[in-house]
Amino acid sequence: MSDETPEKIRFGRSQKFRLSQKGTxxxxxxxxxxxxxxxxxxxxxxxxxxxxxxxxxxxxxxxxLFLVEFSEGDRTLPEATRNLDGCGTTAKEVKAAVERLLACGMLEAVVAPPPPVAPPRRYW
Known part of the structure; x- marks a missing residue:
């Protein structure tokens, strides 16, 4: 067994990606x-x-093709897959491309905004 097995990267369905400066x-x-x-x-x-x-x-x-798709705005993996469906790309190909483009610095993950702070509860 090799210790250099690449770790699988997992993203939530709502994780968005955008172009980095290099990607632009x-x-x-x-x-x-x-x-x-x-x-x-x-x-x-x-x-x-x-x-x-x-x-x-x-x-x-x-x-x-993948870079142009993400140049249109922030996209999730399912959104990019749906938009590229007419080009014959599969979800697996889109995910592999996103992982590859993240690794070489062309894409970056969009940090989700923090959830709003709930107002304090008043008991009286």
Missing amino acids: EAVTEYKLMLEKARSGSGRAQFDAARAAWGVPFNLTAEDG
């Missing part, structure tokens, strides 16, 4: 890459441009 920069570069790729000739050039985009950020080509 990556999305900006991704959108620029998309604009340039549109003027190109075909799918092969698009795939090459996506792969080249990910290299400086240490990301895979598919990570751009």
Whole structure:
């Protein structure tokens, strides 16, 4: 048995995630890459441009899709899965991408606000 087994990260269903500063920069570069790729000739050039985009950020080509989803605002895992359903991504893929993007600093967990303080009870 290996002592280096990665610990599973668990998040509540209501845990939200957002882009970090690094993630915002990556999305900006991704959108620029998309604009340039549109003027190109075909799918092969698009795939090459996506792969080249990910290299400086240490990301895979598919990570751009997830980063763009989280650039729209704070999202939970179920919300992101539902929004990306038309792209053919599964909940398992979304969770793996979020864990990967958290590890490389592209996403950050949103800290939930503290619950409101209840007024003191008066007994008289």
